[in-house]
Amino acid sequence: MKALAYHKFGGTDVLQIVEEPKPSIQSNQVLVKVKAVSINPMDWKIRKGEMKLMSGSTFPKHIGVDFAGIIEEAGTSSFTKGDEVFGVVKNSMKDGALAEYVAVSSTSVWKKPAAINFVQAASIPIVGAAAIAVLDKIGNLNADTQVLVNGATGGFGMFLLQLLKQKEVNITAVAGTNALAFAKEWGADSVLDYKKEDVLAGKKAYDIVVDLSGKMGYTNAKQIM
Ligand SMILES: NC(=O)c1ccc[n+]([C@@H]2O[C@H](COP(=O)([O-])OP(=O)(O)OC[C@H]3O[C@@H](n4cnc5c(N)ncnc54)[C@H](OP(=O)(O)O)[C@@H]3O)[C@@H](O)[C@H]2O)c1
The missing domain is CATH 3.40.50.720 (NAD(P)-binding Rossmann-like Domain)
Incomplete structure (x- = not known):
């Protein structure tokens, strides 16, 4: 799958589109096909190295915490394939929602209300x-x-x-x-x-x-x- 990643702290020029394996889920996780992602100040603060104390300096790092998408694999959760959800990635200092798929704990996603679209839902968490x-x-x-x-x-x-x-x-x-x-x-x-x-x-x-x-x-x- 395609994902956005970076290998050193810096400006937007450090971001690269990379090819990575589609994540496989653990028993407590769900796999979500990402439809929308929101960008928060913490995304650029981590990328610029302003939050090193929390993020550490190991690479690669990914970007984007909030996302909305569709359940692809539900694992042992109460979700079913096709459910529309929104949520947050597991480790905001390292993982990234700017990817085709994310694997996250089933407790880190919530059903998307039908009244809002994916973009609106991704802007919430x-x-x-x-x-x-x-x-x-x-x-x-x-x-x-x-x-x-x-x-x-x-x-x-x-x-x-x-x-x-x-x-x-x-x-x-x-x-x-x-x-x-x-x-x-x-x-x-x-x-x-x-x-x-x-x-x-x-x-x-x-x-x-x-x-x-x-x-x-x-x-x-x-x-x-
Ligand atoms: N601890 C947490 O859990 C947590 C969670 C979310 C956010 N935060 C922090 O909370 C802050 C706000 O987050 P956000 O997502 O709302 O960021 P944001 O969308 O970038 O909003 C910041 C706002 O400040 C305004 N602004 C810029 N310069 C200003 C000035 N001199 N005087 C008054 N207002 C000014 C901006 O207006 P313009 O549009 O005119 O530039 C913008 O509307 C960030 O520092 C973020 O890191 C913390």
């Missing part, structure tokens, strides 16, 4: 789970809670805004000019354009600041909390 984890850590929220989400319209923010909205908190979303409408659609009560305004220069204070841009930093965030 990493950012969806991260948004839920943030919400769990934030704890008690109510209608008076002022939350600022900086970098609110990437993959993570798309889920976090909608989950925060369900909690009926007051959300200020910071996004780029072209994404402000999305922020409103996903639940922001007010929006700031980071290309035109400096959120740190504003007078407003927030109970919670979630920085998904990776550019604000804790010391800056503290100033507006």
Whole structure:
């Protein structure tokens, strides 16, 4: 099968399409024919060697964690061949979903809801789970809670805004000019354009600041909390 792999850390030029054996499954695994893959910041951070402490420096490495596809071999699981699923690869630091097939534990895939397509399903796992984890850590929220989400319209923010909205908190979303409408659609009560305004220069204070841009930093965030 064809897969995307790399043998040294670097830019996108290190990526190569390689021929590899189709994976064979262990008893607790399923084989999925990949139809769609999403790319997350962690994919390029690992590729550039920015997460060496976690990824180690052994090669080849593959790329892509989230995928959606069709069950090809169900093993001993409750899935059947042909089921439409989405999921995550086993070892995100080494394995890759950018391949024709992936072998993964049957507990790392879920049935794809019929209402969404493969591309939509592949965009869910990493950012969806991260948004839920943030919400769990934030704890008690109510209608008076002022939350600022900086970098609110990437993959993570798309889920976090909608989950925060369900909690009926007051959300200020910071996004780029072209994404402000999305922020409103996903639940922001007010929006700031980071290309035109400096959120740190504003007078407003927030109970919670979630920085998904990776550019604000804790010391800056503290100033507006
Ligand atoms: N720990 C975990 O489990 C986990 C899971 C998922 C993600 N993450 C991390 O969470 C972060 C966000 O992930 P993501 O998937 O949402 O990334 P993303 O899709 O790249 O979103 C980042 C957003 O930040 C915006 N941005 C860029 N510069 C900004 C600035 N100066 N001020 C405000 N916003 C700015 C970008 O807007 P433009 O489109 O205008 O550039 C973009 O919408 C990443 O660092 C990622 O590694 C962690």
